[in-house]
Amino acid sequence: MSNNMTYVRTEMLPALPPPAGQGGVVKWLRENLFSGPLNTVLTILGGVALLWIASHVIPWLLHSVWNANSLSECREIITATWGPDATGACWAMVRERWHQYMFGFYPQDLYWRPTLAFVLMFVALAPVLFTHLPRKMLWFTGLYPAIAFWLLWGGSIWAPVVAMLGFAVMAIVFRIGSPRLGVPVSAGLGVLAAAFWWLFLQSELSGNLQSAIPLSIESVDSDQFGGFLLSVVIGVTAISASLPMGILLALGRQSDMLLVHSLSVGFIEFIRGVPLITLLFTASLLLQYFLPPGSNFDIILRVIILVTLFAAAYIAEVIRGGLAALPRGQYEAADALGLDYWQAQRLIVMPQALKISIPGIVSSFIGLFKDTTLVAFVGLADPLKGITQIVRSDINWKGIYWEPYIFAGAIFFLICFGMSRYSMWLEQKLKTDHR
Amino acid sequence: MAEQAIDRSKMKVSDEVAVQITNMNKWYGQFHVLRDVNMTVQKGERIVICGPSGSGKSTLIRCINRLEEHQSGQIIVDGTELTNDLKNIDKVRSEVGMVFQHFNLFPHLTILENCTLAPIWVRKTPKREAEEIAMHFLSKVKIPDQAHKYPGQLSGGQQQRVAIARSLCMKPRIMLFDEPTSALDPEMIKEVLDTMISLAEEGMTMLCVTHEMGFAQAVANRVIFMDKGQIVEQNEPREFFNNPQSDRTKLFLSQILGH
Numbered sequence: 001m002s003n004n005m006t007y008v009r010t011e012m013l014p015a016l017p018p019p020a021g022q023g024g025v026v027k028w029l030r031e032n033l034f035s036g037p038l039n040t041v042l043t044i045l046g047g048v049a050l051l052w053i054a055s056h057v058i059p060w061l062l063h064s065v066w067n068a069n070s071l072s073e074c075r076e077i078i079t080a081t082w083g084p085d086a087t088g089a090c091w092a093m094v095r096e097r098w099h100q101y102m103f104g105f106y107p108q109d110l111y112w113r114p115t116l117a118f119v120l121m122f123v124a125l126a127p128v129l130f131t132h133l134p135r136k137m138l139w140f141t142g143l144y145p146a147i148a149f150w151l152l153w154g155g156s157i158w159a160p161v162v163a164m165l166g167f168a169v170m171a172i173v174f175r176i177g178s179p180r181l182g183v184p185v186s187a188g189l190g191v192l193a194a195a196f197w198w199l200f201l202q203s204e205l206s207g208n209l210q211s212a213i214p215l216s217i218e219s220v221d222s223d224q225f226g227g228f229l230l231s232v233v234i235g236v237t238a239i240s241a242s243l244p245m246g247i248l249l250a251l252g253r254q255s256d257m258l259l260v261h262s263l264s265v266g267f268i269e270f271i272r273g274v275p276l277i278t279l280l281f282t283a284s285l286l287l288q289y290f291l292p293p294g295s296n297f298d299i300i301l302r303v304i305i306l307v308t309l310f311a312a313a314y315i316a317e318v319i320r321g322g323l324a325a326l327p328r329g330q331y332e333a334a335d336a337l338g339l340d341y342w343q344a345q346r347l348i349v350m351p352q353a354l355k356i357s358i359p360g361i362v363s364s365f366i367g368l369f370k371d372t373t374l375v376a377f378v379g380l381a382d383p384l385k386g387i388t389q390i391v392r393s394d395i396n397w398k399g400i401y402w403e404p405y406i407f408a409g410a411i412f413f414l415i416c417f418g419m420s421r422y423s424m425w426l427e428q429k430l431k432t433d434h435r
Numbered sequence: 436m437a438e439q440a441i442d443r444s445k446m447k448v449s450d451e452v453a454v455q456i457t458n459m460n461k462w463y464g465q466f467h468v469l470r471d472v473n474m475t476v477q478k479g480e481r482i483v484i485c486g487p488s489g490s491g492k493s494t495l496i497r498c499i500n501r502l503e504e505h506q507s508g509q510i511i512v513d514g515t516e517l518t519n520d521l522k523n524i525d526k527v528r529s530e531v532g533m534v535f536q537h538f539n540l541f542p543h544l545t546i547l548e549n550c551t552l553a554p555i556w557v558r559k560t561p562k563r564e565a566e567e568i569a570m571h572f573l574s575k576v577k578i579p580d581q582a583h584k585y586p587g588q589l590s591g592g593q594q595q596r597v598a599i600a601r602s603l604c605m606k607p608r609i610m611l612f613d614e615p616t617s618a619l620d621p622e623m624i625k626e627v628l629d630t631m632i633s634l635a636e637e638g639m640t641m642l643c644v645t646h647e648m649g650f651a652q653a654v655a656n657r658v659i660f661m662d663k664g665q666i667v668e669q670n671e672p673r674e675f676f677n678n679p680q681s682d683r684t685k686l687f688l689s690q691i692l693g694h
Contacts, residue, residue, distance in 0.1 A: 332502050333539035337553035337605065338529030340521070347552060351543050432585040433542040 063088025066095055070396035093397050094407050100390065101408065104226015104381045110154075110218065114229050117151040120144060121236065129422065145237075152233065155219035158206040163198065170194035183342045222300045226381030228411060233300065235369040238307040242368070243361070245308065246315030247354075251345065253320060264316070271313035276371055279306045280378050303375050311368040318360035322353035355430045362423035366416045383408045441653060445638040448656060451478040452511075453609050453640045454499055459508030461494065461664075468494050469505070470664040476609075481641045483651040483672075486661035487687060492644045495661070496611045499642070500531045513608055529557050532602030536614040538594045540586035546573065546597050547582040550604045558605065565604070572600040576630050592623025596630050603634075610634065612643040646691060652676060660684045 033043045063082050068074045074090035082088065094101070103111060124144035127137035146160035170190040177186025210216065225233065252264030271279075283302045326349060334344035354361070376385040388404040391397050454476040461469040468491045476482060484492045497503040498510060501517050501524050510517045512527045541549050550569035554560040560568070573579045576596035578589075586594055595615055602610060612631065616624045628650050635641060635654045645651070651658050651672050658675040660668045660683075668675070668684045676692075679685045 327537075327539075329535060329537050329539035330541065333533075333535065333541070335502060336500055336528060336531075336533040336535075337601070338525050338557040339553065340525055343556050347556065348541055352541075355543065430543070433587045 060087050060089055064091050065089070066091050068092035069096070071398065071400050089406075090400060090403055091407075093391065093400055093403055097387075097391050097397075101227045101383055101387050101411075103229050104387065105224040106220060106226070106229060107218075107224065110220065113151045113154070113217075113220075117148045118232070120147060120151075150217075152225075152229075153220055153222070154217045156206060156210040156214075156216040158209040158213075158215070159202075162202055162206040162209070166194045166197040166202070169197050222298050223380075225300060227383045227387050230300070230375065230380060231369070231372040231383055234304050234307055234372045234375065237304050238311055238368055238372075239365050241304075241308045242311035242315055242364075245312035246319055246361075247350065249312055249316035250319035250323060253316065254323060268313045268316050271310055272317070276307070276310050277374055277377050279310060280374060283378070299378065299380065303378065303380070307368060307371065310371075311364055314364045314367075315361055318357045318364060319353060321360065322355075322357035323349065325356050326352055355427070358423050358427050358430075362419055366419055369416060369419075370412060383411070441632060442636045445636060446481070446656070447479050447638060449478040452476070453478045453480070453513060454642075455509070455511040456499075457509045459498065459505050459510060461491075461498065461503065461505045468664050469498070472508070472664075472666060474659075474666065476640065476642065478608075478640055479638050480657060481635050481639075481655045482643065482657045482659060483655040484642065484644045484659045484661060485646060485648075485651070485687075486667075490661040491664040492661045493613050496533075496613060496642050496644055499609075499611060500528050500533055502533075525557075529553075529605055530607055531609045531611060532605060532607035533611045534595070534598050534602055534613065534615045536617050538586070538591075538598045538618075540594055540598055540601070542586050545583050545585055546578070546589070549586065549597060550601045553601070554604050569600070569604050572603045573597070575603070575633075576600045577626075590623060591619045592626045595619065595623075595627045599627075599630055599634070609640045609642070612641065612645065614644050614646070616645065616647055648676070648692065660687065662687075 034040045059082075063078050063086055065074045065077050065088060068077060068090065069092070071090055071093070074088070074092055078086055078088040099108070099111070103114060106114060121144070123137075124141040127133045127135065127141055143164070146164045149163075150157055150160045170193060173193045174186050174190040177189050180186075181189070249264050249268060252260045253268065255261045255264070280303060283306050330348055330352065331344065334348040339347065373382040373384040376382045381387055381390065384405070388408070391404060392400060452475060454474070456472055456474040459469060459472045460467070472495060484495065486492050494503055498505050498517075499512060505517075513530050515523050515527050517524065517527060540546075541552070544552065547566060547569055550573065551562065551565040554565040554568060555562055558565075570579055570582065573582055576599055578593055578596055578600075581589060581593065581597075586597065589597065599615075615631070616627050619627060624647070628647060631641070631643070631650065632654055643650070643655075655672050657669060658672050659666055660675070660679075660681075662683050668679065668681045670680075675684075676688065679688055
């Protein structure tokens with residue numbers, strides 16, 4: 001046998017299932033929880049800690065009170081029902097004040113307006129988030145900012161209409177210019193034309209239209225906004241504006257053109273080097289430099305602009321990572337086929353770079369959304385600190401501690417968890433490389 | 436492979452010049468990669484460029500569609516000179532197809548979308564027509580049934596054939612091949628070479644950087660040997676392999692054909 005070198009297989013072996021006992025609960029427990037003395041001790045300690053936490057939290061939740069008019073009444077009910085030493089959650093506060101958490105000081109009889117805007121937001125977002133929906137829905141998405149603005153702030157309908165026309169002006173200038181002047185130049189001209197429109201024609205035109213055809217609803221002032229209404233308005237606007245801006249900044253940073261490159265790098269490094277709160281504090285001062293003297297800037301708009309710039313700088317860096325991960329061959333193949341720079345970016349580079357960057361981009365979005373609570377520092381009523389302070393300054397709810405934070409935290413968690421799940425779904429859907 | 440029956444009826448070299456390279460030089464930083472290259476490619480020629488690694492052969496063909504920029508001399512492709520003018524560059528690139536060593540298919544698009552992308556966006560062909568053209572060329576490279584899969588689901592040989600079909604969809608006048616079989620398993624090399632042979636049979640102007648000497652003997656009308664950024668020797672294949680003149684060529688051939 002040992003000297004026999006020739007060997008010919010006469011039949012091929014069939015594939016067999018793995019041996020029994022290589023799966024099941026017992027094996028899992030042994031491998032993951034009790035694989036050695038140290039791990040067994042740690043498992044037991046961990047179990048005890050979990051039990052201890054649960055033994056405090058579960059009764060507290062089970063003893064919840066939903067119907068009461070003050071914290072002291074809550075406590076009385078808990079003592080009466082569960083004994084003198086029992087603790088319990090007083091959700092009655094949420095029941096009484098939930099509208100303030102949602103809308104801040106928005107006039108109560110106008111709650112339908114932000115609610116409608118909120119519902120329409122999902123209609124506008126749907127075609128962006130789910131690409132199999134009809135593309136015609138994107139028209140509504142395009143108009144949504146004006147509709148939402150009008151519903152939320154009210155006033156003359158002509159202000160948002162004329163503002164939207166500014167975008168139309170931008171598009172027309174770009175359309176006329178791009179075949180002759182190229183994409184970057186005509187895009188720049190378009191932005192300039194729109195800026196001119198908004199700065200010099202906007203107020204006069206909308207004023208004239210309003211006096212010719214008066215169409216307006218009751219207007220609501222920015223300082224009446226608060227709670228999650230404020231967070232969502234700032235968050236959603238900043239998220240949708242910061243992504244395109246981040247893409248442009250990332251491309252700018254990669255550009256061969258010295259001016260574009262250094263402006264992008266300078267902007268990104270400056271914004272990332274400064275805390276968001278500093279930017280919020282100096283917002284009015286900073287923005288005054290860029291705007292004509294005398295223009296008084298709405299505080300929410302100011303915050304939105306700064307949060308957008310802040311997030312865009314981070315997103316630009318996340319996308320730069322995605323760009324760096326693309327093999328050079330992809331750029332070369334796009335070039336070799338004769339695609340120009342913008343076509344290559346749009347059709348080849350960005351779809352892949354953005355896909356790689358999804359986790360990072362969504363992290364930035366989640367961070368941005370939670371950062372909206374920082375507007376408390378410029379005197380706006382954010383849902384975490386602002387509204388809670390207002391609730392606690394009421395004599396009835398003085399001393400309530402856990403419940404407001406848990407309530408606001410739970411809503412933040414729901415929204416952020418939703419974003420995170422969506423991003424995981426999107427990653428799965430876009431996974432075409434079969435690695 | 437040399438014994439394979441090859442239809443030479445359409446393999447005609449015309450007098451028309453496809454690519455004209457005069458006194459071309461290129462540097463990477465201080466490194467002089469291409470030194471005074473002169474070369475004329477006639478329409479219908481099938482040229483194989485070989486040489487040791489680092490000899491500048493890939494760089495040379497990548498200069499022809501300006502994936503690499505040359506610093507002096509002149510390159511004229513199909514009557515258009517390559518300068519910094521982006522319009523000219525895009526024009527040349529849409530007339531010159533290129534196949535890469537690592538295929539460089541677009542992983543986020545299906546096979547069909549890979550093939551229709553450039554015709555739709557560069558040539559402005561209507562989508563339906565572009566798809567018909569794509570299916571035509573995918574049948575030609577013998578993978579029409581994979582059209583709706585993604586590149587990652589195909590074998591290396593199939594991917595390279597898709598890459599060839601993708602280039603052909605632009606109806607190029609010249610095809611450049613940059614080591615198209617170097618990243619493939621031995622079993623897949625033949626299917627790609629067969630595709631290239633059938634392309635040659637149709638009279639395509641081809642410049643191939645390759646180490647497949649069998650292919651060179653069977654299809655090429657000219658073999659160019661490069662070393663240290665220069666063209667050392669060029670000849671028609673039979674003379675080139677049987678009677679090399681330069682010592683460097685002899686050494687190279689003895690090393691690759693020695694086994």
